[in-house]
Amino acid sequence: xxxxxxxxxxxxxxxxxxxxxxxxxxxxxxxxxxxxxxxxxxxxxxxxxxxxxxxxxxxxxxxxxxxxxxxxxxxxxxxxxxxxxxxxxxxxxxxxxxxxxxxxxxxxxxxxxxxxxxxxxxxxxxxxxxxxxxxxxxxxxxxxxxxxxxxxxxxxxxxxxxxxxxxxxxxxxxxxxxxxxxxxxxxxxxxxxxxxxxxxxxxxxxxxxxxxxxxxxxxxxxxxxxxxxxxxxxxxxxxxxxxxxxxxxxxxxxxxxxxxxxxxxxxxxxxxxxxxxxxxxxxxxxxxxxxxxxxxxxxxxxxxx
Numbered sequence: 001x002x003x004x005x006x007x008x009x010x011x012x013x014x015x016x017x018x019x020x021x022x023x024x025x026x027x028x029x030x031x032x033x034x035x036x037x038x039x040x041x042x043x044x045x046x047x048x049x050x051x052x053x054x055x056x057x058x059x060x061x062x063x064x065x066x067x068x069x070x071x072x073x074x075x076x077x078x079x080x081x082x083x084x085x086x087x088x089x090x091x092x093x094x095x096x097x098x099x100x101x102x103x104x105x106x107x108x109x110x111x112x113x114x115x116x117x118x119x120x121x122x123x124x125x126x127x128x129x130x131x132x133x134x135x136x137x138x139x140x141x142x143x144x145x146x147x148x149x150x151x152x153x154x155x156x157x158x159x160x161x162x163x164x165x166x167x168x169x170x171x172x173x174x175x176x177x178x179x180x181x182x183x184x185x186x187x188x189x190x191x192x193x194x195x196x197x198x199x200x201x202x203x204x205x206x207x208x209x210x211x212x213x214x215x216x217x218x219x220x221x222x223x224x225x226x227x228x229x230x231x232x233x234x235x236x237x238x239x240x241x242x243x244x245x246x247x248x249x250x251x252x253x254x255x256x257x258x259x260x261x262x263x264x265x266x267x268x269x270x271x272x273x274x275x276x277x278x279x280x281x282x283x284x285x286x287x288x289x290x291x292x293x294x295x296x297x298x299x300x301x302x303x304x305x
Contacts, residue, residue: 001294003109003167004222008101009094010035013083013109025083026123029095030065031058035083039069044126045096047074047134052142055149059142061096062134072134073126084119087111091119109167111294166220166243169297172289174207175230182208182254185247193244193256202263205241207255215289216253221246225257226300228268228286235268235286239304266304274303 005012014036017023024042025035029051037043043065051057066072082091092107094100110116126132134142186206194201207227209216219225220243227238241257248254268286275284279299282290292300 001109001111001167004165005090005092005107005109006105006163006165009090009092009105009107010083010096010100013090016088016109017085021085021087023083023085024120024123024127025096026078026080026126027082027094027096028078028080029056029097030061031056031095031097032100033061033064035096037065037068037070040071041069042071042073042123042127044073044075044078044123044132046076046078047072047142048076049142049145050076052145053147055147056095056097059139059145063139063143066134066136066139071127072139073132074134074138075126075132080122081107082119082122084116084123087116089116089119164220166223168218168220169224169226169240169292169294170215170219170290171226171228171284171292171300172207172215173228173230173287177208182249186254186256189245189247189254189256193258197244197258199258203259204244205257205259205263207257209253209255211248211252213289218291219243219246219253219255224260224297225255226292226297226304227257228288229265230286236265237268237271237304239264240301261305264304271303275299 011034014034017036019038022040023037024044025037026044028046030043030045045057045062047057047059047062052059062072081094082089088109088111090107090109092105094105094107190201190204190206194204223243225241225243227241229236229238239262240260242260243255244258245256246253276299277283280296281293
């Protein structure tokens with residue numbers, strides 16, 4: 001699973017953390033105590049005298065985490081912003097600071113095993129080298145450093161700062177609509193999207209969906225769509241596409257899709273023949289409309305590639 005987080009990134013992350021899972025955070029500047037780190041967790045930051053004196057890292061915040069049993073490490077010049085558990089990784093732009101709650105931040109949340117392993121490898125040298133550890137005496141010395149904070153602070157919250165993106169994959173069933181409602185608007189939007197993304201118009205398509213459906217309530221920008229198109233007696237399964245724009249109307253939702261590689265399809269008969277039904281939590285049928293788990297999506301993706 002991959003998902004883009006915006007707005008209060010660490011606030012989103014805090015809701016996902018499980019109490020019994022060990023957390024390691026490598027976040028360059030720390031002035032906030034909002035991340036719920038606990039005994040045995042690791043926090044790597046730039047806790048150098050220069051960072052403390054300029055106010056980009058707070059010795060009081062480091063002392064707070066140390067009192068909770070968190071292992072504190074200082075790497076001068078660190079500019080990473082990541083948080084790692086055994087099964088997830090968050091990496092992006094946000095420091096652990098109050099200012100970050102007003103800035104336009106973006107981070108990626110992923111459960112990709114390779115990325116998680118690489119992130120663990122990145123922090124490992126600092127956790128095993130005692131030169132980077134901040135013990136009681138070192139933090140007490142940092143608390144004595146006079147602080148002259150940098151004056152920059154954003155005014156208000158920028159527009160579009162906090163947006164929600166998806167990380168789900170869906171399989172949905174569509175058909176040709178009899179009316180041409182919204183056709184002019186759809187055509188205009190498709191041309192605009194194709195121009196913006198510097199792609200051909202044929203790589204953009206649109207679906208219209210009822211407001212009260214499970215899909216309309218759950219689908220978000222960035223979600224991946226596998227579309228089964230019913231045409232009279234034939235059904236075709238199209239290659240994966242991504243939701244790139246959503247327009248909510250009074251009676252429906254318009255989803256604008258961009259194909260991941262190219263617009264291609266196979267027949268339902270061929271698709272069904274290649275399906276390994278043991279992979280699916282429940283059967284995929286001609287009228288399926290539901291989320292796919294990671295294994296289900298990867299299997300379908302292999303069939304369609």
